[in-house]
Amino acid sequence: MSETHASEGYDVKAAEERWLPVWQRLEPFRADDAAVLSGEREKRYALTMFPYPSGDLHMGHAEVFALHDVIARYWWQRGYEVLNPMGWDSFGLPAENAAIRNDEHPATYTYANIETQLASMQRYGVSFDWTRRLHTSDPAYYRWTQWLFLQLHARGLAYRKNSPVNWCPQDQTVLANEQVLGDGTCERCGAEVTKRELTQWYFRTTAYAQELHDCLEELQATWIGKVVNAQRNWIGRSEGAHVTFAIDGVDHEPVTVFTTRPDTLWGATFMVVAADAPLAASLVSEEQRGALEAYREEVRKASDIDRLATDRPKTGVFLGVHAINPVDGERLPVWASDYVLADYGTGAIMAVPAHDQRDLDFARAMDLPVRRVVDTGEDDPAVSGVATTGAGTYVSSGPLDGLTDKAAGIRAAIELLEERSAGTGTVNFRLRDWLLSRQRYWGAPIPIVHCPACGEVPVPDDQLPVELPELRGADLKPKGTSPLGAARAWVEVACPACGGPAERDTDTMDTFVDSSWYFLRYLSPNDDTQAFDPALAKAWGPIDLYIGGDEHAVLHLLYARFFTKVLRDAGLIDWDEPFSAYLSQGKVINNGRKMSKSLGNGVNLGAQLEEFGVDAVRLTLVFASPPEDDIDWADVSPAGSLRFLQRAWRLAGDVASEPGADQAGGDVALRRVTHRTVHDAAQLVEGYRFNVLVARTMELVNATRKAIDSGCGPADPAVREAAESVAVLLSLVAPYTAEEMWARLGHEPTVARAGWPVVDEALLVEESVTAVVQIAGKVKARLEVAPDIAEADLEALALADPDVVRAIDGRPVRKVIVRAPKLVNVVV
RNA sequence: GCCCCGGUAGCCCAACGGCAGAGGCAACGGUCUCAAACACCGUCCAGUGUCGGUUCGAAUCCGACCCGGGGCACCA
Numbered sequence: 084m085s086e087t088h089a090s091e092g093y094d095v096k097a098a099e100e101r102w103l104p105v106w107q108r109l110e111p112f113r114a115d116d117a118a119v120l121s122g123e124r125e126k127r128y129a130l131t132m133f134p135y136p137s138g139d140l141h142m143g144h145a146e147v148f149a150l151h152d153v154i155a156r157y158w159w160q161r162g163y164e165v166l167n168p169m170g171w172d173s174f175g176l177p178a179e180n181a182a183i184r185n186d187e188h189p190a191t192y193t194y195a196n197i198e199t200q201l202a203s204m205q206r207y208g209v210s211f212d213w214t215r216r217l218h219t220s221d222p223a224y225y226r227w228t229q230w231l232f233l234q235l236h237a238r239g240l241a242y243r244k245n246s247p248v249n250w251c252p253q254d255q256t257v258l259a260n261e262q263v264l265g266d267g268t269c270e271r272c273g274a275e276v277t278k279r280e281l282t283q284w285y286f287r288t289t290a291y292a293q294e295l296h297d298c299l300e301e302l303q304a305t306w307i308g309k310v311v312n313a314q315r316n317w318i319g320r321s322e323g324a325h326v327t328f329a330i331d332g333v334d335h336e337p338v339t340v341f342t343t344r345p346d347t348l349w350g351a352t353f354m355v356v357a358a359d360a361p362l363a364a365s366l367v368s369e370e371q372r373g374a375l376e377a378y379r380e381e382v383r384k385a386s387d388i389d390r391l392a393t394d395r396p397k398t399g400v401f402l403g404v405h406a407i408n409p410v411d412g413e414r415l416p417v418w419a420s421d422y423v424l425a426d427y428g429t430g431a432i433m434a435v436p437a438h439d440q441r442d443l444d445f446a447r448a449m450d451l452p453v454r455r456v457v458d459t460g461e462d463d464p465a466v467s468g469v470a471t472t473g474a475g476t477y478v479s480s481g482p483l484d485g486l487t488d489k490a491a492g493i494r495a496a497i498e499l500l501e502e503r504s505a506g507t508g509t510v511n512f513r514l515r516d517w518l519l520s521r522q523r524y525w526g527a528p529i530p531i532v533h534c535p536a537c538g539e540v541p542v543p544d545d546q547l548p549v550e551l552p553e554l555r556g557a558d559l560k561p562k563g564t565s566p567l568g569a570a571r572a573w574v575e576v577a578c579p580a581c582g583g584p585a586e587r588d589t590d591t592m593d594t595f596v597d598s599s600w601y602f603l604r605y606l607s608p609n610d611d612t613q614a615f616d617p618a619l620a621k622a623w624g625p626i627d628l629y630i631g632g633d634e635h636a637v638l639h640l641l642y643a644r645f646f647t648k649v650l651r652d653a654g655l656i657d658w659d660e661p662f663s664a665y666l667s668q669g670k671v672i673n674n675g676r677k678m679s680k681s682l683g684n685g686v687n688l689g690a691q692l693e694e695f696g697v698d699a700v701r702l703t704l705v706f707a708s709p710p711e712d713d714i715d716w717a718d719v720s721p722a723g724s725l726r727f728l729q730r731a732w733r734l735a736g737d738v739a740s741e742p743g744a745d746q747a748g749g750d751v752a753l754r755r756v757t758h759r760t761v762h763d764a765a766q767l768v769e770g771y772r773f774n775v776l777v778a779r780t781m782e783l784v785n786a787t788r789k790a791i792d793s794g795c796g797p798a799d800p801a802v803r804e805a806a807e808s809v810a811v812l813l814s815l816v817a818p819y820t821a822e823e824m825w826a827r828l829g830h831e832p833t834v835a836r837a838g839w840p841v842v843d844e845a846l847l848v849e850e851s852v853t854a855v856v857q858i859a860g861k862v863k864a865r866l867e868v869a870p871d872i873a874e875a876d877l878e879a880l881a882l883a884d885p886d887v888v889r890a891i892d893g894r895p896v897r898k899v900i901v902r903a904p905k906l907v908n909v910v911v
Numbered sequence: 912g913c914c915c916c917g918g919u920a921g922c923c924c925a926a927c928g929g930c931a932g933a934g935g936c937a938a939c940g941g942u943c944u945c946a947a948a949c950a951c952c953g954u955c956c957a958g959u960g961u962c963g964g965u966u967c968g969a970a971u972c973c974g975a976c977c978c979g980g981g982g983c984a985c986c987a
Contacts (some may be wrong), residue, residue, distance in 0.1 A: 312915040778934035
């Protein structure tokens, strides 16, 4: 805070020092379970994503907390009982890497940062209920993360399998599909992800694919659109059919393919299986085995970058066998290629080159036949090289010939397949199971014991938590296998089932497991008898508004939705979706670029708070744009925000009437502005239009200023009413200034719980309104009329207006549209 | 390629299908000052990305396209 900024008398620093201890004493935001359980007060659960404790808070945190706090504080003012907890997502790699660098324990770094962030959050004045604080790295927390893992395990939703997995060479651990970005890099560190074949733990997210997809339809209304879109794309539902092809002449079980176009079955001219799938190896003829092996070797060598390119030339190898098309008995050569994915569908496709571009490219490369079965009126794909995918007339398609409707064609084809027991309609998803094992230290150990006699044995509940062994510094160095494996005394245990020698699982869980249920732990963070209290979950859940970053559009939000459905099916909660509404905040950038050290364009939050104060920074972030838009710090003005706060603060000092003054006789014009503003403010907050809320508050401040200086004067009770309303509105955004105003206005703290001003409906009706008279849509005159003027009266008034008469200029009036009291449009 | 979101003054952003401007930043003018900074008061500024359609009337609804941001992508 520079001296110049304090020159007008409002000392921001002093205000921060004055009110922080008062709030800590009053605890105005402590959520009362009893009030909600008894139904005495209606609940609201406000949640914002808990941070990872890396250093101090930054601008991004400042933005999301400021936005989040508007709604939480609004709910308190409206009389709800509000649950607004905060904690730390405190397992994770940065702490572990710091521990290796500094030869210490990850907990040292983690818990020191937590204390730093806690102090910053408190100074920032967010209305969190600190009695519910939690850290996912506490044994008291991860005990229940482990318990939940075992709940999934018991239900067959946690399993181990061997499979090619994503491997981050930088972080030395495997990654879930969701943690690999579209360009093939690690979501966390940016390194290029490679593949490894490993046995790993998975959660069966695919078991809920259909429901995760279907519930998005409801969420569409209350979630920000791009997140719903991202989830829908990620889950990737597609309808089609499984079709079974017998293999000709050799002893091999029939091969099933997935297709979205069973109606083009008559156009299939070959079959392709994924080169790296076991199916390719089992199908291949002796003569072709060598060729397949050579091809597989070639494919393995291709880098992931190449693999991601969709326009590279098609390659493949003939397997020396033929499949029988179930609809017409035709023999189709079976090929192997890397353009078919082993882990999507069945890992095998029927190729219809005329109507699928990929198949056509392959057919042309391998000189395979192309047969058109849907005539779309476009050029024959066999000639043009361009596959046609639209609707058209079916030809050479047996019973489908002559049909022109694609949906009907698909239906007819599926019917035929089902009649012949050669296939069935089905739905396929792009979503894969969630790979949750990690080969790193600072996470929750997987509570499984591997016994040579009994296999995978869950650690009994009464032996939870499986605490991390004490490792530090160099012990934690990544070496491609979990550091826990080196702690032999920890690894070697008696099998819980047979008592024989056994070993603990040495992997830890993905930290996204920790955060998939933390919103439930907030309900009873210190309960050591259960993960959470189902009665409290019923009372407080689901979350009424969740605010967080776009980077979790798929990751965390999808996992939390999955956990919620599992827990519901386990009978522990009674809601289907965890987050009734979701809002994502934009990023804070600077000069059109993401803030980064290398660009040197970072804006330090602490320095901004020091210079302008908490309130001005919060106000700036809330006012800058709609919540979901990015904020360019170069476009905003914390100095302007501070100027406004000082203007507002001065109003409180100018009020010359006593607290409780009867407002009924106050200046009606100002009262109208006040009541209209308060009325609209509620709707703006509920629509998450916080930037407009601030603009309207500014308007009210300006109107009050005018009333004091050149209107009704400072003693008019309407001025007090306006200033008090400003204080309450500001309490959502600028809590220190609001508290200062409230005190200057002669009230006891805290303004945060003062209650929302009661709106007098009578004051929302204007005394007179301006009616616009248009001639052919152009404004020609304005009339001051009563708000309840009758349409006929308004029309008469308009047509009699001299300006209107002149504008009509004697032309015949063809039609008059009247929208009393605001508009008359004369059509000539 | 498919799917979402957006395009309004120099900039950030408002505007139930009805006067394009609420608020802010910047700029400019004034007051204050020896002068400046700060502060305060005031002023200026666009016809809504393009083309077409619906309508008495379109920033707003519909269609096509352009530009920007995001998701998915050899997913059959």
